[in-house]
Amino acid sequence: MEKYLFGVDLGGTTVKIGLFDENKQLLEKWEIPTRKDNGGSFILDDIALSIRGKMSEKCIADSDVTGIGIGVPGAVTKDGVVNKCINLGWGVFNVEEVFSQKMGGIKVKAGNDANVAALGEYAAGAGKKYSSMVFVTIGTGVGGGIVLDGNIIAGKNGAAAEIGHLPIAYDEEEVCNCGKKGCLEQIAGSAGIVRQAARLLDGTNEPSSLRNIQYISVKAIFDEAKKGDKLALQVVDNTARYLGIALANVGCMFDPECFIIGGGVSYAGEFLIDKSKVNYQANVFHASRGAHIELATLGNDAGMYGAVNLF
Amino acid sequence: MEKYLFGVDLGGTTVKIGLFDENKQLLEKWEIPTRKDNGGSFILDDIALSIRGKMSEKCIADSDVTGIGIGVPGAVTKDGVVNKCINLGWGVFNVEEVFSQKMGGIKVKAGNDANVAALGEYAAGAGKKYSSMVFVTIGTGVGGGIVLDGNIIAGKNGAAAEIGHLPIAYDEEEVCNCGKKGCLEQIAGSAGIVRQAARLLDGTNEPSSLRNIQYISVKAIFDEAKKGDKLALQVVDNTARYLGIALANVGCMFDPECFIIGGGVSYAGEFLIDKSKVNYQANVFHASRGAHIELATLGNDAGMYGAVNLF
Numbered sequence: 001m002e003k004y005l006f007g008v009d010l011g012g013t014t015v016k017i018g019l020f021d022e023n024k025q026l027l028e029k030w031e032i033p034t035r036k037d038n039g040g041s042f043i044l045d046d047i048a049l050s051i052r053g054k055m056s057e058k059c060i061a062d063s064d065v066t067g068i069g070i071g072v073p074g075a076v077t078k079d080g081v082v083n084k085c086i087n088l089g090w091g092v093f094n095v096e097e098v099f100s101q102k103m104g105g106i107k108v109k110a111g112n113d114a115n116v117a118a119l120g121e122y123a124a125g126a127g128k129k130y131s132s133m134v135f136v137t138i139g140t141g142v143g144g145g146i147v148l149d150g151n152i153i154a155g156k157n158g159a160a161a162e163i164g165h166l167p168i169a170y171d172e173e174e175v176c177n178c179g180k181k182g183c184l185e186q187i188a189g190s191a192g193i194v195r196q197a198a199r200l201l202d203g204t205n206e207p208s209s210l211r212n213i214q215y216i217s218v219k220a221i222f223d224e225a226k227k228g229d230k231l232a233l234q235v236v237d238n239t240a241r242y243l244g245i246a247l248a249n250v251g252c253m254f255d256p257e258c259f260i261i262g263g264g265v266s267y268a269g270e271f272l273i274d275k276s277k278v279n280y281q282a283n284v285f286h287a288s289r290g291a292h293i294e295l296a297t298l299g300n301d302a303g304m305y306g307a308v309n310l311f
Numbered sequence: 312m313e314k315y316l317f318g319v320d321l322g323g324t325t326v327k328i329g330l331f332d333e334n335k336q337l338l339e340k341w342e343i344p345t346r347k348d349n350g351g352s353f354i355l356d357d358i359a360l361s362i363r364g365k366m367s368e369k370c371i372a373d374s375d376v377t378g379i380g381i382g383v384p385g386a387v388t389k390d391g392v393v394n395k396c397i398n399l400g401w402g403v404f405n406v407e408e409v410f411s412q413k414m415g416g417i418k419v420k421a422g423n424d425a426n427v428a429a430l431g432e433y434a435a436g437a438g439k440k441y442s443s444m445v446f447v448t449i450g451t452g453v454g455g456g457i458v459l460d461g462n463i464i465a466g467k468n469g470a471a472a473e474i475g476h477l478p479i480a481y482d483e484e485e486v487c488n489c490g491k492k493g494c495l496e497q498i499a500g501s502a503g504i505v506r507q508a509a510r511l512l513d514g515t516n517e518p519s520s521l522r523n524i525q526y527i528s529v530k531a532i533f534d535e536a537k538k539g540d541k542l543a544l545q546v547v548d549n550t551a552r553y554l555g556i557a558l559a560n561v562g563c564m565f566d567p568e569c570f571i572i573g574g575g576v577s578y579a580g581e582f583l584i585d586k587s588k589v590n591y592q593a594n595v596f597h598a599s600r601g602a603h604i605e606l607a608t609l610g611n612d613a614g615m616y617g618a619v620n621l622f
Contacts, residue, residue, distance in 0.1 A: 156566050160565050167556050179597060180597075253478050253560075254478050284476075
């Protein structure tokens with residue numbers, strides 16, 4: 001009999017769900033909205049119903065499902081207890097047990113979304129050819145996950161790999177979402193990159209093609225930098241400098257085989273990666289200088305792939 | 312029949328050797344000099360002879376020895392290959408195989424000295440009550456080791472936990488022993504602390520009791536700071552600031568249950584630890600703020616304890 005797995009990537013806006021075969025090959029994927037009313041209390045029912053619907057459609061019996069993996073936006077203990085997913089309105093409960101019960105006892109495993117996405121890239125994406133990997137996702141926020149020999153490093157409080165909150169920018173005076181100052185995310189997250197440009201534009205009279213753009217985006221900054229705009233290039237160079245220093249800090253700690261960079265900002269591509277690599281190599285301990293720094297390949301599917309690889 | 316283990320801590324000046332019972336309790340310890348002539352080619356024979364001597368004295372047969380653990384000052388792969396211990400003059404060879412052969416086939420396991428010392432504190436010292444630990448040793452140099460659930464994190468090139476070379480001091484202009492600039496060791500290693508004082512004394516006319524001391528040591532700086540000398544206090548505060556930021560970087564990555572601080576500089580004790588803790592908590596991700604920061608308890612014996620705990 002064919003066996004199946006489901007991989008669930010539970011985000012603040014949408015839930016991505018994938019049906020996988022027993023070799024963890026994606027067969028089908030779809031999305032449902034994340035219903036956050038009433039303290040997020042409908043979310044697990046919505047997901048359960050959606051998976052049940054797919055099982056009926058495909059004539060998949062409960063006994064044919066090896067398990068359901070789920071990545072959630074918050075810390076998850078080894079035993080499956082979530083400790084407040086603020087974005088969802090969730091409190092503290094065992095998501096593995098509760099969701100398994102809703103699914104008639106099918107085995108459920110849960111993990112933090114960034115860690116699970118890291119596991120996805122490790123098992124099925126850019127990290128596939130490496131034994132140890134540090135995954136960095138750069139979007140609005142900066143997150144990450146560490147996978148050593150197939151195991152996620154989760155940390156005592158489920159807060160390992162908080163790469164976005166490495167204390168890096170000593171002279172930053174604004175406060176990060178996390179409550180402290182000088183986090184990598186404040187420089188290298190998309191809001192941080194745009195803010196760097198705004199500060200330079202406000203603080204100088206230097207001519208810049210960015211002055212002709214009404215709403216400056218990360219893409220605009222990278223595009224103008226590639227065309228040679230000095231001010232835009234300054235933003236990119238500064239971002240790459242701190243990103244390189246952050247990766248070097250991580251490199252000195254883990255000495256990983258590779259860094260895999262994902263998230264929206266990474267679509268700026270080789271331009272940012274190449275510049276960050278130079279800064280990484282200048283700042284990391286010499287023995288770790290050869291670590292591969294590559295772009296992620298699974299995009300938004302990383303979470304689903306990682307979720308099934310919890311099994 | 313009683314079973315025994317030997318723990319060897321191979322340093323650049325002396326070799327510390329311990330005889331342990333099967334419960335890894337230290338029965339006896341002694342030292343021999345590290346003979347570095349001729350590319351360090353006598354070292355393993357010297358250790359083998361010394362252990363053989365102890366075995367004869369105690370009537371311990373080869374079959375009564377469970378194993379010999381050895382910490383060496385350099386990177387060691389999982390398979391026991393050392394990759395140039397510069398301090399010893401060693402090249403590349405399998406130290407486990409070679410030493411086992413010299414010992415009539417008794418099982419030998421080897422690890423990097425800082426990692427092995429970390430394992431010692433974890434198994435038998437200050438880390439005993441914790442499941443995950445980051446060990447930081449602050450002496451002439453700054454080193455460390457990371458132990459998660461009893462396993463050393465060694466890194467792809469045996470260069471994980473190079474805490475002393477975290478890129479931390481962005482405005483440092485001198486070059487570290489490792490070849491790059493701005494390493495934690497340049498601030499927080501004993502030479503770094505003394506150099507900070509020298510720079511302040513040379514760069515200002517500020518009165519300081521340190522000006523009356525001919526050879527300024529780390530101990531003198533801490534003593535004068537405790538007595539209220541402003542300049543000495545500035546050195547201590549700056550050291551604690553960067554040490555705190557470095558620990559916060561490590562905390563954001565591993566979210567460990569505890570940090571254990573050892574090495575000569577740590578004998579300055581709670582004074583430095585308390586100040587570093589404040590800086591740690593201000594700079595680490597909030598979820599990891601509660602990590603314990605404590606002093607090591609095994610002192611120079613940590614390496615021997617760690618070596619037998621490789622088994």
